Amino acid sequence: MNVVQRTGLVSDRLTSNIQTPLQHFLINCHSELKTDNSGTVANYIPELSKADPSHFGAALATIDGHVYEVGNSDIEFTIQSISKAFIFALALEILGTEQIEAYIGVEPSGEAFNSIRLNEKNRPFNPMVNAGAIACSGLIYQHERNGAFERILDILGRFTGRKLTIDEQVYASESATGDRNRAIAWMLRNYGVIKDDVDAVLDVYFRQCSVLVTARDLAVMAATLANNGINPLTGLRVISPYSVSRTLSVMTSSGMYDYAGEWIYRVGIPAKSGVGGGIIAALPSQLGLGSFSPLLDSHGNSVRGIRLCERLSSHFNLHMLSRANDLRTGVFADYDVGCLQRRGRLAHEQRILEDHWASIRALELSGTLTFANVDYVARRILLRSTKPFIILGISRVPLITEAAAKMLARLVQDMGRQGTITILAGLQRDSTILKQINGHLTDDSSLRYFALLDEAIEWAEDQIIFRHGGFTQAADVALADQELLSGLSSDELKDLEMICQTRNYHPGERIIASSDASDSVFFLEFGMVSVKLANGVRLATLVPGTAFGELALIGLGRTADVWADNVVRCKRISLDTLNDYRNRRPAAVERIMRNLAHLLAVRLGQANTKIDLLSAN
Numbered sequence: 001m002n003v004v005q006r007t008g009l010v011s012d013r014l015t016s017n018i019q020t021p022l023q024h025f026l027i028n029c030h031s032e033l034k035t036d037n038s039g040t041v042a043n044y045i046p047e048l049s050k051a052d053p054s055h056f057g058a059a060l061a062t063i064d065g066h067v068y069e070v071g072n073s074d075i076e077f078t079i080q081s082i083s084k085a086f087i088f089a090l091a092l093e094i095l096g097t098e099q100i101e102a103y104i105g106v107e108p109s110g111e112a113f114n115s116i117r118l119n120e121k122n123r124p125f126n127p128m129v130n131a132g133a134i135a136c137s138g139l140i141y142q143h144e145r146n147g148a149f150e151r152i153l154d155i156l157g158r159f160t161g162r163k164l165t166i167d168e169q170v171y172a173s174e175s176a177t178g179d180r181n182r183a184i185a186w187m188l189r190n191y192g193v194i195k196d197d198v199d200a201v202l203d204v205y206f207r208q209c210s211v212l213v214t215a216r217d218l219a220v221m222a223a224t225l226a227n228n229g230i231n232p233l234t235g236l237r238v239i240s241p242y243s244v245s246r247t248l249s250v251m252t253s254s255g256m257y258d259y260a261g262e263w264i265y266r267v268g269i270p271a272k273s274g275v276g277g278g279i280i281a282a283l284p285s286q287l288g289l290g291s292f293s294p295l296l297d298s299h300g301n302s303v304r305g306i307r308l309c310e311r312l313s314s315h316f317n318l319h320m321l322s323r324a325n326d327l328r329t330g331v332f333a334d335y336d337v338g339c340l341q342r343r344g345r346l347a348h349e350q351r352i353l354e355d356h357w358a359s360i361r362a363l364e365l366s367g368t369l370t371f372a373n374v375d376y377v378a379r380r381i382l383l384r385s386t387k388p389f390i391i392l393g394i395s396r397v398p399l400i401t402e403a404a405a406k407m408l409a410r411l412v413q414d415m416g417r418q419g420t421i422t423i424l425a426g427l428q429r430d431s432t433i434l435k436q437i438n439g440h441l442t443d444d445s446s447l448r449y450f451a452l453l454d455e456a457i458e459w460a461e462d463q464i465i466f467r468h469g470g471f472t473q474a475a476d477v478a479l480a481d482q483e484l485l486s487g488l489s490s491d492e493l494k495d496l497e498m499i500c501q502t503r504n505y506h507p508g509e510r511i512i513a514s515s516d517a518s519d520s521v522f523f524l525e526f527g528m529v530s531v532k533l534a535n536g537v538r539l540a541t542l543v544p545g546t547a548f549g550e551l552a553l554i555g556l557g558r559t560a561d562v563w564a565d566n567v568v569r570c571k572r573i574s575l576d577t578l579n580d581y582r583n584r585r586p587a588a589v590e591r592i593m594r595n596l597a598h599l600l601a602v603r604l605g606q607a608n609t610k611i612d613l614l615s616a617n
Contacts, residue, residue, distance in 0.1 A: 026058060026070040029311050034071065039295035039303035042275040047173035051077065051277065051294035056304050057215040058291040061223035065232040069216055076212040077292055078170045080274030081113060081133070081300075083156065083208045085251055086221065088127035090155045091136045092243040094143055103139065103193050104132050106250055113257045113275075113300055116184055122191040128254040128272065131184045137208065138185075138194040138201040149204045156211055159221040161233045164211050171210035178206060209274075218280045218290025225270075225282040241402075248282060252320075259299040267309050268319030279305035283318055285368070330373035331380060332396060333364040337457050345465075345543055347481075352468045353461055360460045364393035364453070371403040378411045386420045389460040393453045395426025400433045409440035416446025421463075424449040425456035454538060477544035479571060482523050484547040484595050492588040499581060500571040505564040511548075512562040518552040520574045527568035531560050541565070553578075553596055 019027070034056045043049040057072035091100050109115060109125035119125050124132035141148040157164045185202050188194045194201055213221075224231045225248060229239045239247075251270040256263040263271060269289075271281040277294035279302050289312065293304035313319055337360045345353060361384075363377065381390060400408070412422045427434050428451055438444060450456040479485055479497050488496070500523070505511055511522065514534060524544050531539045531548065539560055542548055548562050552575060573581075582589040 020068070022060060023068050023070075025312070025315065026060065026068055029308055030056065030058060030070045033304045033307055036304055036307065037295065039297050041294045042277075042296055042300070045170065045173050045177055045275070047167075047170045048078075048276060048294075053295050055277075056293040058289070058305075058308055059214075059216040059219035061216075061219040061232060061288045061290075063223055063227040063232050063285065063287065065235075067216060067219060067233075071215075072292065073215040073290075075292065076167075076214055077278065077294070078167050078209065078274075078276040079156070079211045079213045079218075079278060080209050080276040081128075081130075082213075082218065082272050082274040082276075082278050082280055083152075083211060084128050084133040084136070085225075085247055085255065085272045085280070086156055086159055087133060087136045087140070087152060087208060088250065089239050089243045089247040090152065091127075091139055092246055093239055094151075095139055097242075097246070100136075100139065104135050106253070108254045108260055109258075114180055114184075116180065116187065118187070118191070123193060124188070126250055126254040128250055129257070130181060131188065134181065134185050134201065134205050135188055135193050137205040138188065138196065141201050141204050142196055149207050152204065152208050153211065155238070156208075156213075156221075158231065158234075158236065158238045159224050160213065160217040161220055161231050162217070164213065164217075166207055166210040167212050168210075171206055174206040174209060175203070178202065181205065213278065215278070215290045215292040218278055218292070219288050220290070222280040222282040222288025222290055224288070226284050226286060226288045228284075248284065251282070256301060257299055259297075259301055263306075267313045268321055269309065269313060270320070271309065273301040273305070275300050277302050277305070279309065281309050283320065286318070328376060330365055330367055330369065331363055331377060332366040332393075333362070334380065335362055336360065337362050337391070337460070345461075347545065349465050349470045352465050352470050356464050356468065359387055359464050360389045360391065360457070361387045362391040362393060362453070362457065364396070366396035367398075369394075369397055369400040369404040369408070371401060371407065374404040374407040374411070378407065381411075381415075386415055386418055388419065389421050389423060389463065390415065391423045391425055391453070391456050391460060393425045393456075394433065395453065397426075397433065400436055402436065405433075405436040406440045409437050412437070412447050413441065413443060416443070421446050421448060421460075423447075423456045423460060425451075425453040427451065452538075458541070476526050478525065479523060481545055482547060483545055483599065484521075484523070484550060484592060486595055487591045488588050492585050495585060496573070496581060496588070497571070499577050500573045503570050503572050505568040505570075507564055507566050509564045509568075510561055511564060511568070511570075512558060514558045514561050516558050518549070518555075518557045519576075520572050521547055521549050521552055521578070522562075523547050523571040523573075525569045525571060528565040529568055530563050530565055532563060533560055550596060550599075553593065 037053065041049055041051050041053055055072045055075055057075060058070050059073045060068040104124050104127050105119050106126050107119065109129055114130045118131060124135050126132050127136050137148070140151065144151050153164060181202060185194060185198045189198050220231065220233055224238055225244055228241045229244045230237050248270040251272050252264060254260050255270060255272040269281040269283050271279060273279045275296060277292050277296065279291045281289040289309065291302060291305035291308055293302045295303050297303050297306065336357050363381070365377065415422060424434065424447065427449060434449060441447065448459070450459065480493050485493065511529060524542055524546055526544055529542050529548065531542065533539065578589070
C-alpha cells in the first residue's frame with residue numbers, strides 16, 4: 001500500500017485549534033471502530049489478501065470543497081467494484097441512455113456481485129454487478145477501441161481531481177484468476193451484449209478495477225456526484241446532471257449488492273462498495289463520504305465502513321427519505337416597500353408614493369430554490385392580487401434547480417401578460433441563476449434585474465412616480481422648506497440664512513468623509529447626495545429639503561461618507577455659528593432640536609418595521 005503525497009489541490013486545512021463538530025464525530029467514530037476486527041480480507045484475488053487488516057481511514061468532502069480526514073485516509077488501495085458507478089456514468093455520457101438501457105438493466109438482482117446470471121431478457125440486471133460492469137466496459141471499448149482504458153482512467157482522475165495510476169500486481173492477479181469473470185463475459189458475448197474481443201474487454205475491466213485510490217479520493221468522487229457532477233475541489237464539471245441522477249439511482253437500489261435493501265433501510269444514502277475495502281456514499285447537495293478498511297463481511301462490504309456510515313446517518317439524521325425541510329423558510333421576508341423607504345423624495349413625489357405603496361411588493365428569498373420552493377412563492381404572490389411590480393430579492397439564494405428556473409420563468413411571463421414587471425435583485429449580469437431563468441424565457445420584456453435590492457426598490461419607485469405625473473417639478477428647495485427647519489418664523493429663517501455659507505459640489509465629489517470632524521450641518525437645496533459606508537454600501541439617497549451631518553447637533557461623530565450624485569448646492573452652518581445663533585434665537589434652535597427628534601423617531605420606526613418584517617417571515 002502506498003501513501004499519497006497530495007499536490008495541486010485546494011488547501012482545506014482548518015487553522016483553528018477547535019475541531020468542527022463533523023471532524024470531532026469522525027475522530028470519535030474512528031477511535032471506536034478501529035478495534036473492530038470482525039470480517040476477513042478478500043482472498044479470491046490473491047494479491048488482495050496481502051492487505052493490512054488494521055488499516056482504517058475515512059474522509060468526508062463537502063460540496064463547497066472542504067475535506068475532513070481521519071486515520072489512514074491517504075493510503076492507496078485498489079478501487080475494485082466502486083469503479084462500476086463511475087464507468088456507468090461515463091457510458092451514459094459517451095453512448096447515451098437509449099443504447100445503455102438496450103443492453104443493461106437497472107433492477108436489483110438480489111444476487112452476489114459476481115453471480116453468473118442474467119435477467120429474463122438475457123441482459124445484466126444492473127451496472128453495479130460484475131456482468132453489468134463488464135457490459136459497460138464492453139460498450140465503452142466498442143466506442144473507444146484501444147483508447148477505452150485511457151478514457152476510463154481520465155474520467156476517474158477528473159472525479160478525484162488528480163492523476164491516477166493502477167496497481168500492476170493486483171491487475172496481474174485479477175487477470176490470472178479471473179475465470180469467473182471470463183465466464184460472465186463469454187455469456188454476454190453469446191447473447192450479443194459484448195460484440196468485440198472478449199479478452200480485450202476483460203483487460204479494460206481488470207485494469208479499471210486495479211486503479212489506485214485513497215479514502216480521500218473516494219470522498220471527493222462521491223462529493224462530485226453529490227454536487228451534481230461538479231468536482232468541488234477543482235470546480236470543473238465532470239459529468240452531466242442527467243448522468244448523475246441515473247448513477248445515484250442505481251447506486252441506491254443496487255450499489256451494495258445483496259445487502260442493498262438493508263443498506264437503504266438503515267443508512268439511506270446512495271452508495272457503492274468494493275472488495276478492496278472501500279465504500280463511497282453520496283448524499284445529494286450535501287456531502288460525499290469515502291472509507292477504507294479491508295476487513296469484509298459475507299456480502300463483500302467493508303465491516304468498519306458499513307458501521308461508520310450507519311453511525312453517520314443515524315447521528316445526523318442523513319437518511320435521504322428523512323427530510324424535515326419546510327418550503328416556507330424559502331421566503332425570508334415579504335412586504336410592501338412603503339415602510340422601508342431609504343431614498344429621500346421631494347414632497348410631491350412622496351405624496352405619489354404614499355398613495356401607491358401597495359403597487360410594489362418585495363419578497364426576499366433564501367436557500368436553494370427548488371421546484372417546491374418556487375411553487376410556494378408563486379402561490380404566495382398570487383394569493384394576493386398581483387402588483388404592478390414584484391421584487392424578488394435573491395442575494396441569499398446560492399442555487400436554483402432547473403425545475404425551479406422553469407417555473408420561475410413561466411411565472412414571470414404569465415404575470416407579465418397581466419401587466420406585472422418582475423425584478424430580480426441581488427445578482428449580476430453574468431449570474432448563473434439569471435442565465436438559467438433566461439434560458440426558459442421566450443419573452444424577457446417583463447423581467448428586470450439589479451445588483452442590489454436597494455436599487456431595485458428605487459427603480460420601481462421611480463416608475464410609480466413617473467406613471468403618476470412626477471418628475472415634472474424643478475428640484476430646488478429653499479431653507480424655508482427644509483424639514484429640519486419646519487416651524488421657524490420668517491425672521492428666524494432670514495437670520496439663519498444670513499449666517500449660512502452656500503456650497504456647490506460637482507458630481508462624484510465627496511462632501512463629507514467619515515473621518516471629518518463633526519462640526520457642521522448641511523441643508524440640501526439642489527441635487528441629490530448619497531450616504532455611503534467606506535465599503536461603498538449605500539445607506540440612503542437624499543434629495544432637496546433634507547439635511548445631512550445633522551447628528552452633529554446631538555454630539556455624534558461622522559459615521560459615513562456623503563457624495564454628490566449630480567450637481568449639488570447646499571447651505572452649511574458650523575456648530576460654532578449655530579451656538580451664536582442659539583444665544584439670539586433660543587426658541588428657533590429648540591424647534592430645530594424637536595424636529596431632529598421627530599426625524600430620528602421616524603427613522604427608528606422604519607428600522608423597527610424592517611426588523612419586525614424579517615423576524616415575522
